[in-house]
Amino acid sequence: MSSDPWGRVDETGTVYVRTADGEQVVGSWQAGSPEEALAYFERKYEGLVVEIGLLEKRVRTTDLSAKDAQAAVDHLREQVEAHHAVGDLDALRARLDKLVATVEARRE
16 A cells, blocks of 8 residues: 555555545556555646646736636536546645636626
């Protein structure tokens, strides 16, 4: 079994992420050690962080339409809600909520 502040891997290889709503199943890992499982799903989280950061920058610095921005937010939110990453998913949700507010303000 392996654990970190945001997730853990149980003895069967099931990977969990910790959120404000409790633990959520992320997936299963049978290909290596529990530490490798956490590292893999943490990299997926880092990918989401990068994608959200890029979208935030695009909304601030380009003429991306509100419709396209909202579609991108919705796509990223689906990925966060799917719980296929280990990290601070609640913080990502908050960033997406803030981005929605920015897009709505821009739409007006």
